[in-house]
Each structure stands twice: as structure tokens, then as C-alpha cells.
Amino acid sequence: MSISKDNITDKVIDEYQFSGEREQVLVHGLIRHLHAYAREVGLTHSEWRAGLTFLTKAAQFTDEGRNEFSLLSDVMGLSSLVDLLASPPRATPGSVLGPFHVHDSLEQPNGVDLKGEQPGTPTVFEGVVRSADGEPLEALLDFWQNADNALYPKMDATQDYHNLRCKLRTGPDGRFRFRTLLPKPYGIPDDGPVGDLVRAAQRHCMRPAHFHVIVSADGYRPVTTEVFFAGDPYIDSDAVFGVRDALVTQVENVPDPAQALDAGMPTPFSRVRFDFQLVALSAPQA
Ligand code: BEZ
Ligand code: FE
Numbered sequence: 045m046s047i048s049k050d051n052i053t054d055k056v057i058d059e060y061q062f063s064g065e066r067e068q069v070l071v072h073g074l075i076r077h078l079h080a081y082a083r084e085v086g087l088t089h090s091e092w093r094a095g096l097t098f099l100t101k102a103a104q105f106t107d108e109g110r111n112e113f114s115l116l117s118d119v120m121g122l123s124s125l126v127d128l129l130a131s132p133p134r135a136t137p138g139s140v141l142g143p144f145h146v147h148d149s150l151e152q153p154n155g156v157d158l159k160g161e162q163p164g165t166p167t168v169f170e171g172v173v174r175s176a177d178g179e180p181l182e183a184l185l186d187f188w189q190n191a192d193n194a195l196y197p198k199m200d201a202t203q204d205y206h207n208l209r210c211k212l213r214t215g216p217d218g219r220f221r222f223r224t225l226l227p228k229p230y231g232i233p234d235d236g237p238v239g240d241l242v243r244a245a246q247r248h249c250m251r252p253a254h255f256h257v258i259v260s261a262d263g264y265r266p267v268t269t270e271v272f273f274a275g276d277p278y279i280d281s282d283a284v285f286g287v288r289d290a291l292v293t294q295v296e297n298v299p300d301p302a303q304a305l306d307a308g309m310p311t312p313f314s315r316v317r318f319d320f321q322l323v324a325l326s327a328p329q330a
Contacts, residue, residue, distance in 0.1 A: 049083075053080075060075065098241070102116060102236065105237065110236075111143060112236050112237065115143070118285075119242055119283060123140045123141075124139070124140060127140065127268070132327055134327075135265065135322055135323045136267050136320045137267075137269065138267055139270040139286040140270070140284050140286045143198075143233075144190075144196040144256070145186075145256065146205075149186060149211050150210055151211045151212070151213070152210040152211070154213065154215065154221055155221045155308075156223065158208050158210060159208070164192035164225030164226065165225055165314050166313040167223075167314040168314070168316070170219070170315070170317055171219075171220060171318045172219050172320075173259055173261065173319070174320070176322070176323045180214075181214070181261040182215065183259055184213050184214075184260050185211065185258070185259055186211050186257065187222060187255065187256065189208050189256060190208070190230055192228060194229065194230035194231075197209075208225065223309060226314055226316075227253040228253050229253045229278050231283075232249050232250075247281075247283065248281065249283050250283055251278060251282050251283055252276035252287060254270040254271060254286070255270065255271040255316075257270070259320045263325055265324070265325055265327070267322060269291060271291055271293060272291055272292045272293070273292070273293065273295050274295070293318050295314050296315040298312055298315050299311065299312040
């Protein structure tokens with residue numbers, strides 16, 4: 045069979061036969077959509093070469109500490125789409141993991157003071173982890189955020205490796221409590237080809253302030269998500285499309301010295317309340 049523009053897609057797909065059913069679906073779908081894209085936009089040689097040059101630059105920017113492909117997925121909304129596809133209806137929705145999670149955070153007691161004496165807005169972050177049926181869950185929260193200069197420890201040699209991050213276990217009542225700082229909006233790494241892409245599209249590189257949390261409990265589907273704050277200037281224009289209505293909460297200002305004393309906080313302090321909901325592993329997928 046000679047190859048023509050009308051039969052090339054089927055011919056290529058025929059040539060890729062995997063033993064696994066899922067691989068067939070993934071690779072055949074990818075070929076079909078790549079070919080459909082080229083047809084739809086009438087892809088020219090120079091545009092195709094520019095695309096390959098972009099990917100080559102992304103590879104050159106990628107190393108152990110920086111993954112430009114992951115960032116590309118984030119700014120194209122693909123990471124968020126995958127998160128949303130994987131979020132069961134009654135669970136707290138997922139949101140982007142981002143590049144600043146570490147696997148070796150230290151476990152700290154419930155109520156931990158993560159802020160110490162560093163500058164920033166002292167903030168209590170508290171809530172309850174529950175099942176979709178409202179039962180409190182003994183859960184593990186893996187938590188990280190940026191400091192008052194908007195940087196994560198990875199980007200800032202002046203911060204301790206463990207600054208403003210930890211793992212924390214709830215009791216059987218599902219309650220958790222961190223004494224921390226209000227995080228700051230910040231810009232995603234923009235010195236590579238992804239930054240060029242975002243600027244060329246007349247977008248900005250900013251993310252609204254957020255806490256990152258991975259919540260897990262035995263027998264339940266873990267959720268990687270973020271908590272955002274109403275009124276943030278970037279709440280409607282997150283560079284990586286991570287905001288969902290259900291993840292936005294209020295920041296309460298607490299000026300009362302008695303409450304501050306009770307909470308082990310300075311006066312005034314801020315309070316953020318947020319409850320997480322997990323669905324059982326046995327529940328149907330989204
Ligand atoms: C972050 O929230 O830390 C982040 C997420 C995606 C890309 C860059 C940073
Ligand atoms: Fe972040």
C-alpha cells in the first residue's frame with residue numbers, strides 16, 4: 045500500500061501493535077490526535093521545526109532540579125486536566141503537585157509551629173479530614189508552602205531545607221492544625237522556553253498564594269491538592285490553572301489577644317479553615 049496523506053494515519057497506527065491493551069489505547073490515540081492536529085492547523089515545515097526546537101530547548105533546561113516538560117504540561121492546563129479527571133465527585137478536588145514537593149519531609153506533632161521567628165503573617169491553618177460520608181479520618185498530611193519572600197527552600201539558599209514543610213498526622217477526630225505563615229503569590233520559573241511561551245501568549249507567570257497538601261488515609265484514595273485564598277489578585281488567572289472553587293477559602297483576621305493566647309499565636313494572627321474529604325479506594329473512579 046502506498047502512503048498518502050489520506051491513509052498515513054491508519055498505516056502508522058497499524059504499525060504499532062503492543063501486547064498491552066492500555067499501551068495500544070494510549071499510543072494509537074496519541075498518533076491519531078497528533079495527525080489530526082497537523083491536518084487541522086495545516087502544519088508547515090518551519091512551524092514543525094519550531095516545535096521541535098522548542099522541545100529541544102525544554103530538554104536543555106531539564107535536569108534533576110528542574111523539569112521544563114512538567115512546567116509545559118502545567119501551563120498548557122494538561123496537569124490540571126489530568127488532576128480533574130482523577131478527582132472522584134465527592135472528594136476534595138486535586139490540584140497541581142508542582143516542582144517543590146520533597147519526599148523526605150519530617151513528621152511533626154499536630155499543632156506544630158513551623159513559622160518560628162521568620163517574617164510574615166502568622167497564620168493558623170486548621171481543619172478536619174473526613175470520608176465522603178462525613179466520618180473523621182486518621183490521616184497523614186504532607187504539607188509545604190513558600191516563605192514571606194515568595195520563595196520555596198529549593199529556590200532560596202537562605203532557607204533551611206525543611207522550612208515551612210512537614211508531615212503531620214491527625215488523631216481519630218480527623219483534626220489538624222499548623223502554626224505557619226500566610227503564603228505569597230509567586231511566579232513560576234520563567235527563564236526557559238515555557239516562560240517565553242507564556243509571555244508570547246500575553247499571559248503572566250504568577251500563581252495565587254496557596255498551601256500544598258497531600259492528604260492520605262488507610263483505605264482511601266490520596267489527594268494531592270492546594271488551598272487558595274479568596275481575594276488573591278491572581279485567583280482567576282493562575283498561570284497553571286490550579287484553582288477550583290472548592291479549594292478557595294477565606295482568610296480570617298483575628299485581632300483578639302485572648303484568642304491569640306489560646307492559639308499560641310502572636311496578636312494579630314490570621315486563621316484559615318479548610319476541611320478535606322477523601323473517598324474510599326473501593327469507590328468508583330470519577
Ligand atoms: C507550585 O505551586 O509550586 C508550582 C506549580 C506548578 C509550576 C510551578 C510551581
Ligand atoms: Fe506552590
